[in-house]
Amino acid sequence: MGQEPPESAAQAGGIRAAGVERRFGRGASRVHALGPLELEVASGEFCCVVGPSGCGKSTFLRIVAGLVKPTAGRVEVTAATANPAAMVFQNYGISPWKTVLANVRFGLDLRRVPRKEANARARDWLDRLGLADFADRYPAALSGGMQQRVSIARALAVEPEILLMDEPFAALDAQLRTILQDELLEICQADKRTVLFVTHSLEEALVLGDRVLVMSARPGRLIAERVPPFARPRTGEVRRSTEFAAMQAELWELLRGEVEQATGPGRETDPHTDRDPKQVGARNQDQDMGKEEVAP
Numbered sequence: 001m002g003q004e005p006p007e008s009a010a011q012a013g014g015i016r017a018a019g020v021e022r023r024f025g026r027g028a029s030r031v032h033a034l035g036p037l038e039l040e041v042a043s044g045e046f047c048c049v050v051g052p053s054g055c056g057k058s059t060f061l062r063i064v065a066g067l068v069k070p071t072a073g074r075v076e077v078t079a080a081t082a083n084p085a086a087m088v089f090q091n092y093g094i095s096p097w098k099t100v101l102a103n104v105r106f107g108l109d110l111r112r113v114p115r116k117e118a119n120a121r122a123r124d125w126l127d128r129l130g131l132a133d134f135a136d137r138y139p140a141a142l143s144g145g146m147q148q149r150v151s152i153a154r155a156l157a158v159e160p161e162i163l164l165m166d167e168p169f170a171a172l173d174a175q176l177r178t179i180l181q182d183e184l185l186e187i188c189q190a191d192k193r194t195v196l197f198v199t200h201s202l203e204e205a206l207v208l209g210d211r212v213l214v215m216s217a218r219p220g221r222l223i224a225e226r227v228p229p230f231a232r233p234r235t236g237e238v239r240r241s242t243e244f245a246a247m248q249a250e251l252w253e254l255l256r257g258e259v260e261q262a263t264g265p266g267r268e269t270d271p272h273t274d275r276d277p278k279q280v281g282a283r284n285q286d287q288d289m290g291k292e293e294v295a296p
């Protein structure tokens, strides 16, 4: 009846970025945010991206999601389904006026999945994320960790071939963060799914990733990659291994210079523009904002 068939996570999409660059603004306030960047993420791979603040990680993720256009280069997503990607944001991105169930069902409603099936799928994901008893509550009644679980359930309910996660646990305290990392590990190892995961946490990247990509200071380019030597399926126990600590230290050595370049006292330009911070004052948040950003 004109409805799309339910999408399946039986396959996972792939991502290929070639010569991707992004600049924002015009004239003196033009910012070269990203690239050129080359990257291939294989079907079913969990790829983590780390890099200093402002190096273009979120911009890259948003380009892959189709929310931002690259200034140069292209991103190809190979997928079997029509809407292969779903995104999870740091600030949860859920609607306060909708119940938890309606939030999780959101993507299914957009895809016109029949209500009965959509409710069943949403409840199934709520159950898997320990939120079964909260289906009829509103987000304001939930803790930050629970709200982020709702956001993850909402993304997973559409069974995306590709999951794009932008620092999803950054707003949570350390203990909760560890718990959600372990939950995500379990979920992603149970289903075949490609994940591109942006984080500031090297620990998070090493626990979760098949591959950890290191970006340079802005304009962000890939400067290194490491493959955590932990077999799948793995658990959070890998945090205790000596290899873990060694690779974390190695990655930090790779990153340290880039972080210092982005934020250190030697930096003579505003990390968000190419101008001298003494002359520009605070960043203009509206700069070029929204001009090319179109919701899918």
Ligand SMILES: Nc1ncnc2c1ncn2[C@@H]1O[C@H](COP(=O)(O)OP(=O)(O)OP(=O)(O)O)[C@@H](O)[C@H]1O
Pocket: 024, 025, 031, 033, 051, 052, 053, 054, 055, 056, 057, 058, 059, 060, 218, 271, 272, 273, 286, 287, 288, 289, 290
């Ligand atoms: N819409 C926009 N308009 C103008 N500048 C932007 C816009 N979006 C991002 N930028 C700039 O592009 C650069 C990269 O931003 P981005 O948010 O992608 O970095 P990031 O690596 O994700 O940073 P963080 O780790 O701090 O979240 C920054 O200098 C930022 O100020």
